[in-house]
Amino acid sequence: MFLPTIWNYTKCIIGYVALLHHLAVSLRPNFSPVKTCTTLTLREIPVAVFDNCTGPGLVIHCLPDSKDDLGLSCYPPRWISPGKCPYYNTYQGNMDEKDCNQDHGNCPTGQFRSPLSVMYEGCYIKEEKIVTTTEAVTPTEVMKTTTCEPVKSNCSSFVSAAGEGKSTSCTGEIVACIVLVAIVLVLSGILVYKFRRVVTSMQCFQNSGSSSPDNGNPIEAVHLQQEEGM
Structure with missing residues (x-):
């Protein structure tokens, strides 16, 4: 009877841990998804995030989670090791460290405070890149945009805008x-x-x-x- 009792307790603990994991993944109260961290502006931060970060010592962090998806979290600042990035631990619900990806961008070479991780692109693998292209304007297109259209006068002949005043005496x-x-x-x-x-x-x-x-x-x-x- 001793072994079945231990097994029942073990199953209860496993079920409880699985439930906590499900709640952490589904609810994620301290993780608000965003598309970018390095170019995020204040107006793009939801009001709920500001409300959650009103506690003493809490600072808004833009972090990747365990699957490198990006989101906003509230944590007290902490020191991050060189070559590491802070991230949101989906399974434990806390802020942890992981290796920076140098193939994706620059990485920290020294110790830094966790909110400053937005300075390093290597910490954000799934960040959407905003590409802005500028089309070159040819001299012909410039001439088209600056050329004035001829004005038709009362004499049924095309004259330039400069000679429009003279054409009124033709009648x-x-x-x-x-x-x-x-x-x-x-x-x-x-x-x-x-x-x-x-x-x-x-x-x-x-x-x-x-x-x-x-x-x-x-x-x-x-x-x-x-x-x-x-």
Whole structure:
């Protein structure tokens, strides 16, 4: 009966440890996931993290966990050994040390305070890299952005923006030309009309002079006809 009793106690302890591990992994009250640590800004820190770090001596740490996932935790600062990085121990729920990955970035060469781990990229293997690219602008594209479009004036012709003020007088010049042409046509018509009247008058005068026998006296012609009839 002694052995079964020890075995029952052992099973209870194993179950209790497994339950604690499950709670530590699922709840993680002291670990708020983030995507980056080295470029994290204050406005990206959740309010709950500030509330959790209000206790005496607590400081916000950005740490990888046991699987190198990143998160914010609250711990009192501690000294970290050279070549090591602080991390959140998922199984124990505390801050511990592990080796820095030199292949991923720079690592500490001396002892340092745990909140300063954000200075070393080798401590954050799964950190998302923010890549910013700047496209080179060719001289042709610069000319396209600085070239002014032509402005269409009232004269139905394209002029530059500098000559736009001059183009507004084109309409007045066209109207003046039309009026001048109309005046010339009217004067030409009047002159032609007067010339034709003069020519017609001269022809009538010549015709009347040639038809009368006494140089155009119609009274004397009548008397002559009467005398001839008697």
